[in-house]
Amino acid sequence: MFKKNKKFTDLRIVFLGNPEIGIKVYQGLIKKIRIKIIAFITYEISKELKILSKQMRFKLIKVPKYNLKKYFSTVKFLRPDLIFEYGWSEILDQRFLALCPIIGQHPSLLPKRRGRAPITWAILDGLKYTGVTIFYLDQKVDNGNIIYQKRILISKNETSNTLLNKINTTLVQLTIKYIKKFPYNPIKQQDHKKASYTKKRTMLDSEIKLSYTFSTLDKYFRALVPPYYPVPFIKTKFGDIIKLEKVKLIKKNDFFKKK
Numbered sequence: 001m002f003k004k005n006k007k008f009t010d011l012r013i014v015f016l017g018n019p020e021i022g023i024k025v026y027q028g029l030i031k032k033i034r035i036k037i038i039a040f041i042t043y044e045i046s047k048e049l050k051i052l053s054k055q056m057r058f059k060l061i062k063v064p065k066y067n068l069k070k071y072f073s074t075v076k077f078l079r080p081d082l083i084f085e086y087g088w089s090e091i092l093d094q095r096f097l098a099l100c101p102i103i104g105q106h107p108s109l110l111p112k113r114r115g116r117a118p119i120t121w122a123i124l125d126g127l128k129y130t131g132v133t134i135f136y137l138d139q140k141v142d143n144g145n146i147i148y149q150k151r152i153l154i155s156k157n158e159t160s161n162t163l164l165n166k167i168n169t170t171l172v173q174l175t176i177k178y179i180k181k182f183p184y185n186p187i188k189q190q191d192h193k194k195a196s197y198t199k200k201r202t203m204l205d206s207e208i209k210l211s212y213t214f215s216t217l218d219k220y221f222r223a224l225v226p227p228y229y230p231v232p233f234i235k236t237k238f239g240d241i242i243k244l245e246k247v248k249l250i251k252k253n254d255f256f257k258k259k
Contacts, residue, residue, distance in 0.1 A: 001101055001136075001183070002101075002182070002183040003183065004183055004184075006182075006183050007182075008179050008182040008183075009036065010081075011081040011082050012038050012078065012079055012080050012081045012082075013035070013036065013038060013080070013081070013083075013084070014037065014038060014039045014040075014041065014075070014078055014080040014083045014084070015041065015084050015086070016040075016041045016068075016083055016084065016086070016088050017041075017042055017084070017085065017086040017088060018044070018086075018087035018089075019042065019044045019046070020087055020164060020227065021086050021087025021164070021167070021168060021171070022042060022087040022088065023040075023049060025086050025171045025172055025175065026040065026086075027048075028168060028169065029172055029175060029176065032172065032176060033180075036056070036058075037058045038059065038078060039058055039059040039060070039061055039078050040053065040058055040059070040060055041061045041063055041068075041071075042060075042061075042062065042063070043062065043063055043064060044062075045060055045062050061074060066089075066090055068088075068090050068092070068096075069093060069095075072095050072096065075096065075099065076099060080099060080100050081100050082102075082103070083096075083099070083101075083102040083103070084175070085102050085104045085137060086104070086105050086171065091139075091141065093139075094139060097137060097139065102136065102137040103134055103135070103136060103147065103178070104134070104136075104137045105133065105134050105135075106118065106132070106133050106135070106142045107122070107130060107131075107132050107163075108122070108131060108132070108133065108142075108198075109130070109131035109149055109151065110133040110135060110149065110190055111142075111190040111191060111192060111195035112194065113130070113196055113197070114141060114142035114143075114196065114197050115141065115197040115199065115200075116199060116200040117199075117200065117201045118198055119160050119163055119164055120160055120201060120224065121201075121223075122154060122163065123154065123158060123159070123160060123163065123219055123222055123223035124219050124220070124223045128154060129151055129154055130151075130163070131149055131150055131152050131170075132149065132152065132167050132170045132174065134146075134148050134149070134171070134174050134178065135190075136187070143190065143192070144190075145187045145188060145189050146189075147178060147185055147186065147187065147188075148174045148177055148178065148185075149174075150170050150174060152167065152170060157222070159222045159223070160222070160223050160224070160225050206220075206224055206230045206231065206232050206233060207232075207233060207234070207235060208232045208233065208234050208244065210234075214249065214251060217249060218249055221247050230243075231243055231244060231245050232247075
């Protein structure tokens, strides 16, 4: 993958990421370790990121949330030696993969639970633990060789946002481990026979049925929080939509208990 005499500090590093994961992980990294990048590519540039780009002397490149392929020439012009792709939902085609190694992340213990909305599904499915994996991208979804992965416990009160915070913290740890061990990091092929997948969620998946159990309702209201998909809603018999932005679940016995 890399020559054994190659130093990480000599690499031309590019970060490609969204605000929720990519930018948060980069901010976490620079608090703990010296990492010099030449560019950060994202679709939402905050004032904080602008300040960091001036302080750390890297280029900021704003692109649309989708259709990165139209900006291939821009990325190629950077002459990257390594790209960290953290929190980007678009599949990069062979042109990008041929530029240099690209490290991606997925919030599960690959090859289990490849696919869409892994954080939301982990809570909705009632998992006791999940994890995060960093791996080299290839042409298939969440399919590449594993570098590092780590298990993450899911508490009984976990929300998608608190789980995301745990994932970002773990991603910082695994990325630092990669940097410190470079270029002697392991490469492990996934056992594709053990692969499983989570499906893409749509707005209809956020509809609350009054037939749901208390436990199911609790999982819905912990999983479906901004920015994760539309908030839960109830549809009346007239077809009107009632968005449930602030909800307090009270068990029947507790509600009617005399005080």
